[in-house]
Amino acid sequence: MKCRVCRQRAVIQVKRHHANFCKDHFIEHIHRQVAKTIDEYKMFDAADRLLLGVSGGKDSLALWNILNELGYAVDGVYLHLGIGDYSSESLNLSTNFAEARGLKLQVSDLPAEFGFSVPEAAAASRRAPCSACGLSKRYILNQIADELSYDVLVMGHNLDDEAATLFSNVLRWNAEYLARQRPVLPATNEGFARKVKPLIRVAERETAAYAVLQGIDYEVDECPMAAGNTINRYKEWLNRLEEDSPGVKAGFLFGFLERGVEHFPNADRPTLDSCRFCGQPTTSDVCAFCRLQAVTLRA
Ligand code: SF4
Numbered sequence: 698m699k700c701r702v703c704r705q706r707a708v709i710q711v712k713r714h715h716a717n718f719c720k721d722h723f724i725e726h727i728h729r730q731v732a733k734t735i736d737e738y739k740m741f742d743a744a745d746r747l748l749l750g751v752s753g754g755k756d757s758l759a760l761w762n763i764l765n766e767l768g769y770a771v772d773g774v775y776l777h778l779g780i781g782d783y784s785s786e787s788l789n790l791s792t793n794f795a796e797a798r799g800l801k802l803q804v805s806d807l808p809a810e811f812g813f814s815v816p817e818a819a820a821a822s823r824r825a826p827c828s829a830c831g832l833s834k835r836y837i838l839n840q841i842a843d844e845l846s847y848d849v850l851v852m853g854h855n856l857d858d859e860a861a862t863l864f865s866n867v868l869r870w871n872a873e874y875l876a877r878q879r880p881v882l883p884a885t886n887e888g889f890a891r892k893v894k895p896l897i898r899v900a901e902r903e904t905a906a907y908a909v910l911q912g913i914d915y916e917v918d919e920c921p922m923a924a925g926n927t928i929n930r931y932k933e934w935l936n937r938l939e940e941d942s943p944g945v946k947a948g949f950l951f952g953f954l955e956r957g958v959e960h961f962p963n964a965d966r967p968t969l970d971s972c973r974f975c976g977q978p979t980t981s982d983v984c985a986f987c988r989l990q991a992v993t994l995r996a
């Protein structure tokens with residue numbers, strides 16, 4: 698197996714690009730894919746203040762590294778979810794990564810600052826853990842981006858994440874979610890920062906390979922709350938399709954972004970009110986996060 702560029706020994710095969718790469722040319726390929734995505738979707742430029750959601754996993758740490766190597770100044774934000782050793786270890790890995798590179802990492806702590814953990818919220822609200830977790834992450838990361846005047850919230854969703862989410866939304870024809878499934882969600886006047894996903898051209902196995910080849914120490918254990926997560930199941934199914942037809946996953950996602958989105962316009966959000974408790978934008982009197990917090994603290 699030889700590298701497509703230099704004909705030296707390849708270390709990875711990327712079937713959907715009909716290419717094998719040596720270490721250096723794979724790293725270059727990944728940087729090019731991310732730069733192309735930022736450029737094509739006009740995600741941000743050097744003047745924007747960027748805040749990256751960091752989990753300690755391969756995707757967010759790989760993306761932090763890539764953006765730095767591309768010359769962007771990016772701060773990170775880590776949210777401690779209160780998921781036992783998994784959260785503590787992920788925090789350590791994120792802190793070590795940032796310190797070793799002289800990067801700034803904001804840390805927010807769900808149990809210490811809001812009084813509850815993700816497992817407690819899931820049990821009290823009878824939501825799936827990932828749903829309580831996603832709601833908390835969206836709320837707190839938005840709040841921090843707003844308070845600290847960042848222009849852009851950068852997220853590490855990769856190709857597999859986005860294709861599996863699209864698959865889930867299509868299975869249910871969830872028009873509201875399909876209208877919001879975009880590589881860029883613009884900032885709103887009500888205080889939501891612009892949200893962008895520069896990793897959507899990079900598959901999960903490629904971010905893992907990138908992290909290993911770059912010597913990035915990331916959380917390899919899966920979150921203990923992930924068992925039964927339907928998105929993970931859809932990822933497995935899509936990977937089976939990908940084995941038989943390399944490129945099908947990217948074709949599904951980018952076909953939607955090129956030709957499907959027009960059928961699901963990102964309609965103007967309804968006029969948002971401010972939450973009675975926290976003041977964040979909401980379509981009802983009390984925002985979903987404050988309701989989750991109230992139910993959990995009462996339990
Ligand atoms: S697997 Fe679910 S609960 Fe665990 S970090 Fe991810 S979204 Fe949160």
Ligand SMILES: [Zn+2]
Pocket residue numbers: 700701702703704705718719720721722
């Ligand atoms: Zn090469």
Ligand SMILES: [Zn+2]
Pocket residue numbers: 972973974975976977983984985986987988
């Ligand atoms: Zn609120």
